[in-house]
Structures are given as structure tokens and as C-alpha cells.
Amino acid sequence: MIDYNTLIPQHIAALPSSGIRKFFDLLDNMKDVTALTVGQPDFVTPWHIREAAIESLERGKTYYTSNAGLMECRREIAAYMKRRFSLDYDPQNEILTTVGGSEAIDITVRALVTPGDEVIIPEPCFVCYAPIVTLAGGIPVRLPLTAKNKFKLTPEELAAVLTEKTKLLILAFPNNPTGAIMEKEELEAIAAMLRDTNIAVLSDEIYAELTYGKRHVSIASLEGMRERTVVVGGFSKAYAMTGWRLGYTLAPKEITRGMYKIHQYAIMCAPTQSQFAAIEALKNGDADIEEMKAEYDRRRHYILKGLEEIGLECFAPEGAFYVFPKIAGFGLSSEEFCEKLLYDYRVAIVPGTAFGECGEGFARISYAYSVPHITKALEGIGKFVKDLKESL
Amino acid sequence: MDTILTLLEKDTRLTPKEIASMLSLSEDEVRSAISEYEKNGTIVAYKALIDWDKTDREIVSAVIELKVTPQRDRGFDKIAEKLLNYPEITSVCLMSGSYDIQLIIEGKTLREVAQFVAMKLAPMDCITATSTSFVLKKYKDKGVIYQTPEEDERGSCPV
Numbered sequence: 328m329i330d331y332n333t334l335i336p337q338h339i340a341a342l343p344s345s346g347i348r349k350f351f352d353l354l355d356n357m358k359d360v361t362a363l364t365v366g367q368p369d370f371v372t373p374w375h376i377r378e379a380a381i382e383s384l385e386r387g388k389t390y391y392t393s394n395a396g397l398m399e400c401r402r403e404i405a406a407y408m409k410r411r412f413s414l415d416y417d418p419q420n421e422i423l424t425t426v427g428g429s430e431a432i433d434i435t436v437r438a439l440v441t442p443g444d445e446v447i448i449p450e451p452c453f454v455c456y457a458p459i460v461t462l463a464g465g466i467p468v469r470l471p472l473t474a475k476n477k478f479k480l481t482p483e484e485l486a487a488v489l490t491e492k493t494k495l496l497i498l499a500f501p502n503n504p505t506g507a508i509m510e511k512e513e514l515e516a517i518a519a520m521l522r523d524t525n526i527a528v529l530s531d532e533i534y535a536e537l538t539y540g541k542r543h544v545s546i547a548s549l550e551g552m553r554e555r556t557v558v559v560g561g562f563s564k565a566y567a568m569t570g571w572r573l574g575y576t577l578a579p580k581e582i583t584r585g586m587y588k589i590h591q592y593a594i595m596c597a598p599t600q601s602q603f604a605a606i607e608a609l610k611n612g613d614a615d616i617e618e619m620k621a622e623y624d625r626r627r628h629y630i631l632k633g634l635e636e637i638g639l640e641c642f643a644p645e646g647a648f649y650v651f652p653k654i655a656g657f658g659l660s661s662e663e664f665c666e667k668l669l670y671d672y673r674v675a676i677v678p679g680t681a682f683g684e685c686g687e688g689f690a691r692i693s694y695a696y697s698v699p700h701i702t703k704a705l706e707g708i709g710k711f712v713k714d715l716k717e718s719l
Numbered sequence: 720m721d722t723i724l725t726l727l728e729k730d731t732r733l734t735p736k737e738i739a740s741m742l743s744l745s746e747d748e749v750r751s752a753i754s755e756y757e758k759n760g761t762i763v764a765y766k767a768l769i770d771w772d773k774t775d776r777e778i779v780s781a782v783i784e785l786k787v788t789p790q791r792d793r794g795f796d797k798i799a800e801k802l803l804n805y806p807e808i809t810s811v812c813l814m815s816g817s818y819d820i821q822l823i824i825e826g827k828t829l830r831e832v833a834q835f836v837a838m839k840l841a842p843m844d845c846i847t848a849t850s851t852s853f854v855l856k857k858y859k860d861k862g863v864i865y866q867t868p869e870e871d872e873r874g875s876c877p878v
Contacts, residue, residue: 351875362871366878369871454877503878569876625726625741632740698730698737 342461345454346681350665354675361704362675363692366503368567368648370622372604373615376566379607380600392599394591396424396575400602403609404560404575412535412545414558420580423590424597424605428533428561428574430590433459435529435557435576436495438585440465444494449480450683451651453503453531465494471685474653477642478507482516489520495527498546501534504682504691505651506644511544518549527582528556533574534647536565536616539624541645547577554579557586562601564647565616566608571601623648626694626701633705634692637712648695651679655688657715665690667711674707723752724761731765770857770865779853780809780825781832783840784818786848795819798845807835818850829853 354362371377395401401418408414416422425431432455440446442464448456449470457467470488472478480498498517500509509517521528528546535543547556561574574597576586608615627644634641634652641652654664661678669675677693679686694701722742726733735749742749756762771778790797795813799820802811810823822840826832836851857865 345877347877351877355875365873365875367873367876369873569878628743629737629740698733698741702737 338461342458345458347454347677350675350677350681353666353669357669357673360669360673360675361700361707363694363696363701363704364675364677365693365695366649367569367695368564368619369695369697370567370619372566372568372571373608373612375611376568376604376608376615380571380604383600383603388599388603390599392424392596392602394596395422395587396597397599397602397606400424400606400609401575403606404577407609408558408560408577412543413548414545414577416577417580421577421583423576423583423587424602425561425574425576425590426594426597427563427572428531428559429455430594430597431559431561431574431576432456432529432531434586434589434593435559435578436460436465437463437589438582439495439527439529439557441494443492445490445492446495446497447485447488447493448497449484449499451478451502451504451679451686451689452497452499452682454682456497456499466492468493469683469685471683472505472507473685474642474689478502478505478651479509479513480517481513482520485517485520489524489526493524493526495529496521497529497531499531501538501543501646503534503647504649504677504679504686506647506649508538508541508543508644508646509546510541511549514544514546515549518546518552521555522551526555528552529559530556531559533559533561534564535560537620537623537648538646539620539627543646557582562605562608566612567619568601568604568608571598571604573597573601573605623694626696626698629698630692630694630701630705633701633709637705637709638716639708639712648693650692650694651689652692653688654679654690657712657719659715661687661690668708672707672711674704674711676704676708723749724756727753727762727765731767768861768863772857772865777827778825779827779829779832780823781836781851781853783822783824783836783852784814784850785820785822785840785846787819788845788847789819790845798843801843805835805839807832818848 401422404422405416405418436459440463444465445468446460446465447468447470449472460467468488470484472480530546532545545558547553547558557576557578559576562568562571630650631641631643639652641650644650661680665676665678677691679689679691723738726738735746739746739749787795787798789795799811802808807824807826808822809825812821814821824832824835836849840846841849
């Protein structure tokens with residue numbers, strides 16, 4: 328009989344399942360729960376974008392595209408990045424379309440990391456970076472960010488973890504789960520530390536369009552940073568296109584060449600219909616972004632006000648669609664707080680620890696939900712906090 | 720302040736308190752803006768959209784196109800204002816194109832609607848022609864699709 332214990336490599340068996348997955352599994356088995364857990368828009372992809380994909384199918388465009396993606400799609404990505412974020416990339420050899428931002432992150436790490444290299448991962452953050460680094464043989468160096476700094480990365484924090492082995496810094500702003508953004512001067516301070524090094528940056532800018540009051544600035548737009556930065560973007564959050572699985576990378580051709588090879592062998596090309604939809608989104612979708620963003624912004628204000636009334640401390644996030652309130656001080660760990668809230672008050676939010684140990688004492692609340700739904704969830708949270716305070 | 724109107728147009732149940740939180744205004748500011756809109760007739764009414772097909776109530780509606788002879792000095796206003804008074808008529812619009820006024824009429828039965836057209840509308844002096852089309856099914860109205868709300872099907876991908 329086959330021995331799975333020896334068949335399955337040790338490093339795969341040891342790869343932890345994500346904390347957020349565990350929580351979602353609990354949730355899947357429960358009914359009548361008001362959840363504020365999902366990390367995806369509640370909007371449907373705008374009709375003109377869906378229609379472009381349907382039309383591509385009607386016209387029989389069911390083939391593979393070139394590995395890097397349809398030239399028109401890459402050209403539109405280049406034009407869009409220039410228009411919205413002042414970034415200049417050559418669609419011919421500096422842009423790849425990928426299966427979501429996820430593939431983009433994976434091929435970036437795999438193309439840059441040699442076994443033993445250290446990769447700095449500021450936390451709390453999206454759950455995929457450390458496992459992907461581990462799979463590439465790299466060493467994830469977790470860097471805990473603090474609420475005191477509004478969960479931004481400071482040069483002092485970065486300096487403390489830089490070593491000879493540092494290969495890559497992963498920057499993910501606007502951030503999931505905290506909603507933190509980094510502004511130009513703050514990025515400049517980080518850039519200043521990297522300019523004379525051989526350290527690369529993976530800048531995951533999937534939430535770039537969702538900033539409130541301030542435009543997102545890409546670290547790649549700062550002097551001396553383009554040459555060392557891979558910008559990861561995608562359509563999921565900005566255009567409500569999560570299920571289409573389409574993202575992209577922008578990087579100097581020397582780096583793109585390596586990513587291109589991995590992409591070519593492992594993936595072939597991103598879904599063709601999604602690329603046709605993306606062309607339409609990029610050409611005619613700016614107004615959709617603004618409309619959805621205005622709605623998220625209203626909910627952001629609404630939920631912050633609601634948390635304030637409940638008495639949960641929360642810094643005002645300026646990006647993405649999450650708030651990250653402090654839930655410490657009730658004698659419960661984040662996980663205990665969220666489990667009790669789920670079982671006894673039927674409201675689901677995600678414990679901050681799902682996004683790194685330093686998320687202890689916090690929880691992520693998504694506001695990619697309608698206002699009546701948010702209202703109902705806030706009522707449950709309010710009741711729980713009131714009961715907790717009374718029992719203290 | 721127009722955002723208040725946009726929000727209420729989508730959901731009239733939003734309370735001033737909720738709107739105030741969403742727009743970072745005070746509750747008083749929202750209340751007074753709304754009351755001003757009501758006073759000057761910008762907000763005309765607050766109503767629910769009801770899919771009567773889901774109930775036992777029988778209801779028939781028809782779109783009626785009228786050709787009308789306009790009247791000296793008053794154009795189409797006089798006839799329009801007269802039509803407003805009939806409770807059976809739920810909508811009156813002056814139109815460009817091949818006819819002049821479009822009505823929507825509701826009744827309990829086809830016969831009732833037909834009777835109304837024949838007995839009340841057609842005989843009016845200034846109405847020169849009518850054309851009646853019955854509504855068979857309503858798919859979308861006031862920007863809202865008539866369907867049973869779907870459950871939140873967003874997959875629980877750990878994002």
C-alpha cells in the first residue's frame with residue numbers, strides 16, 4: 328500500500344492552513360449568521376464589461392491568447408496605469424496578464440527568491456505571502472506593524488529586520504486587513520533605505536483604486552524604485568471582477584523575463600474571455616470605479632460611526648473595504664472574541680490573528696455589504712460589547 | 720446634498736441618522752435638508768415597489784397612447800390636469816414623437832380598463848385617438864429588477 332506519509336513532502340504537510348480558512352469553515356456550517364467576513368465586492372461586474380465577455384464568446388474567441396496576454400489588453404493596462412497612477416511600462420515586455428493578483432504574487436516570488444533568501448513581510452497582511460515564500464524555499468521574515476503607526480511601515484521598523492540575506496520586501500498597501508494606506512512621503516522614507524541595495528519590492532496594489540480622499544501612490548513611481556519593483560494589480564476589487572481571475576504584473580523587462588517563463592510553463596495564459604472583459608473595463612470603466620468607491624466610502628463612514636457608538640476603538644482606514652477595530656480589553660483573545668460573537672450573537676467577523684500574530688487584539692470587519700446588513704451586524708456586535716462591559 | 724436624494728431614491732427607509740453617518744453630516748443637517756426637499760416638492764413621495772403578481776390581488780395595467788388637440792393658450796396642460804384626477808390613471812406624461820400623452824392605467828380586470836378607455840377617455844373632445852397596450856409582465860421598474868432576492872452567494876474564499 329502506498330505510504331502517504333513519505334509520499335507527501337514534509338514541507339507541504341507542514342504548511343499551515345490559513346486562519347481565515349478555519350474561521351470560514353466554522354461559518355459554513357452555521358445558519359442565520361450575519362457575516363461581515365468576505366474579502367470581495369458585493370457589486371456585480373458592471374454590465375458593459377460582462378457584455379464584452381459574452382460578445383467574445385459569441386464571436387467564438389475561445390482560443391488561448393499569447394502567454395503574456397492579448398496585446399490590446401496589455402496596451403490598455405499600460406494606458407490605464409499611466410492615466411491613473413503615472414506609471415510607465417512597455418506592454419511589449421514589461422507587462423504580464425495573470426490569473427488574478429494571486430498568480431502575479433506567486434510568479435514574482437518564484438522569479439526572485441533563491442532558497443535561503445529572506446523576504447520581509449509586514450503584517451498584518453493577506454494570508455498568501457508567507458506560504459508562497461516558503462514554497463519557493465525563501466525565509467519569510469514577519470514584521471509586525473502597529474496600530475500606533477496606523478499600520479504603516481516605518482523606516483525604523485524596516486531597518487530592524489534588514490540583513491545581508493534580504494532579497495525582497497513585500498508591500499501591500501492599501502492593506503487587507505487593516506485598510507491602512509501609505510502616502511508618498513512615507514513611501515519615500517522606505518525607498519531611501521532601498522535605493523543603494525540589491526533588494527527588490529513586490530508592491531501588491533490590488534486595492535489601489537479604493538482609497539478615500541487621497542490618491543494611491545505606487546512606490547514604483549518614486550525615483551530609483553521602478554528598476555527594483557514588481558507592481559501587482561488586478562481587476563477584482565476595482566471593477567468587482569473577483570470571479571474572472573485576472574490580474575497583472577508590471578516590472579522591468581529583466582525581472583518580467585523570469586516571471587514570464589514560470590507563467591508560460593505553469594499557466595499558459597490568463598482566461599481569454601476575462602481579457603476581453605478587461606479591455607472594456609479599462610477603456611470605459613473609470614466611472615464604475617468612482618461609483619462603487621463612493622458607495623464604499625459612505626459605508627466606511629457609517630461603520631466607523633457605528634463602532635464609535637459601540638465604544639470599540641478603531642483607527643480610520645483610508646483604503647480597501649475593511650476596518651480593523653481593537654477588540655482587546657475584555658479578557659478574550661481575538662479568536663475567542665470572534666467565536667463568542669459568532670456562536671452567541673450570530674455575527675461573523677474575522678479574528679486579526681488570521682493575518683499574522685500581531686493581529687492579536689484586533690478583528691477585521693469587511694464593509695462590502697449593504698447598509699441594512701451592516702446595521703444588523705453592528706446591532707449584534709453592540710449587544711456583545713455591552714454584555715462584555717457589564718460582566719467586567 | 721444631492722447625495723441624500725440619490726440615497727433616498729434607492730432606499731426610502733434609510734433614516735436621517737444612517738444617512739448622517741454615511742455622509743459625515745450631523746443628523747440635524749440631514750433632517751433639515753430632507754424637510755426642505757419635502758417642502759419644495761423635490762421629494763414628492765415615499766413609496767414601496769410591490770410585485771402584485773406575488774399576491775392574490777388581481778391587477779391589470781395598460782399603457783395608453785393619446786393623440787390630443789392642444790388648446791389655445793394652454794397647450795396640453797388642461798387635458799393633462801383633467802386626466803390627473805382619475806384614480807385609475809397612475810401615470811401621465813407628455814411625450815415627443817408620434818403621439819402626445821402617455822397614460823398608465825390600472826384596473827381589476829381587462830374589461831374594467833377597456834370600459835374606462837371607451838367610456839371616459841375616448842369621448843373627451845380634444846382626444847382624437849387612443850391606442851391601448853396591456854402590460855403582460857413587469858420585469859423591471861424604477862431601476863429595480865422584479866425578482867426574488869438571491870442569497871449572498873459569494874464564495875468563502877479566504878481573502
